[in-house]
Amino acid sequence: MSAIDTLPPLREVIASHQLSARKSLGQNFLLDLNLTAKIARQAGDLSQCDVLEIGPGPGGLTRGLLSEGARRVLAVEKDTRCIPALQEIAAAYPGRLDILNGDALEIDPLAHLTPPIRVAANLPYNIGTELLVRWLTPSDWPPFWQSLTLMFQREVAERIVAQPGSKAYGRLAILAQWRAEARIVLSLPPGAFTPPPKVSSAVVHLTALPAPRYPADAKVLSRVVAAAFNQRRKMLRAALKGVSPDIEDRLLAAGIKPTERAEQVSLEAFCSLARQISEA
């Protein structure tokens, strides 16, 4: 009998530990262990990696990560009520699960984990984008993580993988695709969760590239992209007026028409514009 078979079904865990879902903590649990194992497999080979899991809740995905062979999992959970349920899982997998009762926004992963590190999580929706942006914008690249396998609302997942010319294309797509490869690997209907959220969800897998796809200064690129998409309906010469005094020349030098809108501009062209602005 494998370790996972010694653990009670998640519905029983939730009932015995009285883990009624709290909306304020973004709690929509995955109770199907076949599904959580499938999500864990999307994270790649875990046997040589430490895995950071944010928001394990009653531990459905945690079980998946461990049964799929993760070398070690650090599970960071804010809700103290979940800790005893997670301790039962830790006992079934001696030495492989560490539990941190705290806020994911406040931890330093490298203080607890040994590289290579993969991140896997069914994220609380209220902090999902904030965590992703943080993981995509460290001061040094490559980042602490080798890959991120993350559940998002479908609409956010589409923004991460969006291409120019689509409504979903914006800052998140540029940040994600500049230094990582991002794909949607799984789509889930609301009914996959307990309680079901209002919208569909999707799992995005991001792999960190060793270096950016195109050279650019991270801060300048970030400033340009934020300004361009903050006023996405305006022509770039107007939207970027505050970024550089001779923005029309900079745009032309980067091969971008000043009358173009942010939505039409490729990642490569934004990087070229960031270089033009840095050199000015």
Ligand code: SAM
């Ligand atoms: N991973 C579990 C699953 O798939 O069933 C639960 C996912 S649920 C969408 C999000 C989890 O994140 C909840 O357990 C919630 O308590 C936890 N959470 C919310 N805010 C958090 C924070 N700031 N830091 C750590 N965990 C948090």
